[in-house]
Amino acid sequence: MNTAEDIKRMLGELVDEAIRIGKAEGEKTLGTDAQLKEQVKRLVDEKQMLAQQLNVLTGENDFLEDKVSKLRAKIDEQNEALAIYRVPTPRDCPFCGGPAEVHQLRKGEWYVACGNSDCPVNPETSCFDTETDAIEAWNNSYNTPKVTCDWR
Numbered sequence: 001m002n003t004a005e006d007i008k009r010m011l012g013e014l015v016d017e018a019i020r021i022g023k024a025e026g027e028k029t030l031g032t033d034a035q036l037k038e039q040v041k042r043l044v045d046e047k048q049m050l051a052q053q054l055n056v057l058t059g060e061n062d063f064l065e066d067k068v069s070k071l072r073a074k075i076d077e078q079n080e081a082l083a084i085y086r087v088p089t090p091r092d093c094p095f096c097g098g099p100a101e102v103h104q105l106r107k108g109e110w111y112v113a114c115g116n117s118d119c120p121v122n123p124e125t126s127c128f129d130t131e132t133d134a135i136e137a138w139n140n141s142y143n144t145p146k147v148t149c150d151w152r
Contacts, residue, residue, distance in 0.1 A: 087131055087132050087135065088132060088135045088136060088139065089135070090102060090112050090135045090138050090139060091138070091139050093114035093115075093116060093119055093121075093123065094123075095114070095119060095120060095121040095123060096114065096116050096118070096119040096120065096121070097116075098114050098115055098116025098118075098119055099114075099115045099116070100112050100113070100114060100115060100138055101113055101114075101115035102131055102134060102135060104131070105127060108129050108130075109127045109128075109129075110127065110128050110129070110130060110131045110133070110134040111124055111125045111126065111127050111128065111134050112124065112125045112134050112135055112137070112138035113125070123141075125137045125138050125141065
């Protein structure tokens with residue numbers, strides 16, 4: 001009969017044989033321990049390099065987003081400043097559909113009138129201090145649809 005010591009020794013030999021077979025099979029599919037360590041080291045290095053690149057790109061993205069935000073704010077400021085100087089366009093005459101004309105009598109005296117000499121009404125605004133005020137008065141005074149008449 002086998003003693004307990006013989007059984008332990010046989011179990012130890014079986015375990016050692018299983019480990020040897022496992023290593024041999026692992027080397028066939030994965031490579032040796034040194035190769036595995038090298039692959040792991042390479043993958044860790046690649047991960048660190050990618051993390052550094054991501055940090056750089058994130059920083060550049062934040063910088064660009066900040067730049068874009070500042071440029072948008074500057075464009076908004078410029079648009080607000082330009083809105084002050086933007087002169088509206090006078091609408092066509094509501095009676096004949098002819099083009100409206102802006103006239104300046106003297107400095108600070110602006111008015112708008114129908115530019116069609118055949119207009120049956122020949123409308124015009126009062127005099128205003130600015131061209132913009134005269135055009136706005138013209139555009140807001142005649143909100144009725146175009147009237148067609150044959151008075152001739």
